Every structure is written in structure tokens, then in C-alpha cells.
Amino acid sequence: DTEVTQTPKHLVMGMTNKKSLKCEQHMGHRAMYWYKQKAKKPPELMFVYSYEKLSINESVPSRFSPECPNSSLLNLHLHALQPEDSALYLCASSQGRGSGVGTEAFFGQGTRLTVV
């Protein structure tokens, strides 16, 4: 099973709202990622968690707050977003161990976020 599940699939939120995006994988992967993708652009890395610890934060504004409650779950808490934050948010996971083994990341279908 190579499935990464993201919920919700679509989200419309106002600039004063607080919402959360959720991501779940049951492949035993220990690295999990959040990416942001604007239309006709490649995915941009936001955060990487390795063994439930935040290992990379690509200078993302504090209105985005990641959380990794356990090895299977990854959340992205959203607060006071701006219209320019509207994008596809992709979660991914990879094994992250062993030289040359399991280095590919598996992606979820994403959450299409619209900030109004």
C-alpha cells in the first residue's frame, strides 16, 4: 500500500479563520513533508519532519504551523491566511533510511485551499 491520505480535498476559508489540513500514511515512513504548489509551478517545500521532529523549515510564515503527533500523522494548522496563500497543499512521505533504499516520496492528492 503506497497511499498517503489528505483531508480535506477542498477548503475555502476566510482570512480570520483557523483550519487544519491533515495527512496520514501507514507505510511506516519516518520522513513526512508539506509542499505548497501554485498553478503551473513545481511544488515548493515548506516543512520536513524526520522521526517526528521538524528538520527543515523553509522560512515559512508563522501563519502556517506544522505538527507531527506521531509517525503516521502530519497536520498543518492555518491561521490568518492571505489570499496569496491559495494553492494546492501536498503532503508526502518517504522511508528516509538506508543508503539508496526507499528514497522516493509518495504524495497525497493534496488539499486545494482557497483563501477569501
Add this chain to the structure above:
Amino acid sequence: AQKVTQAQTEISVVEKEDVTLDCVYETRDTTYYLFWYKQPPSGELVFLIRRNSFDEQNEISGRYSWNFQKSTSSFNFTITASQVVDSAVYFCALKLTEFGNQFYFGTGTSLTVIP
């Protein structure tokens, strides 16, 4: 610095034609990993293939084939006998370590297969 270049922004082919997507990468590391991902309109990035820098063996899988050449820093992807379902955006990506590091994505090539 790491960089992945996909010079072809958009390609259109007629069904059953062969098509090659180009990818050129830059890195000073001697150990790295290269990937191809497919992104259909639904949005999910689908993993297609991974190649390690120390494995230059090219591969054919059904209608897909990959040509990895370290001498020219290229990792090209060919679809033979294209089908409408192949229409998608294809991303080439580079990763430097096997753990916890980011994927450097190219800008993507949008492939349209015309019936």
C-alpha cells in the same frame, strides 16, 4: 547549488507518437538520486522512477523508458506509443541524501496527447 532544468514547458503530440521529456541537473555531490513524477489534473504526484547516481543502467518499463547519462548530467524520459491518459505534467527531481532532505523539482513539462 542544486538545480534541475526542464527546458520543455509544453509538448503536444498525437496519440501513438513517441515523446521524450528532457531533464538536466546540476550538483557537486557525487551521491544523489533522480526521480520522475507524473501529475495528472487530479493533483496527486505519482512516482514513476528513481535512479541512484551510481547506477547508470537504463530501464524500460512497458511504454516508459529512461536514459540516465552522468557525462551530460541528463535523465531523460521517453513514452512510446503515447496515449491520451499520458496527458499530465511531468516533473524531474533531484535529491542529495537518502534521508530528510528536500527534493529539488524542475519546473515541469506539460504533456498533451491529442487523440
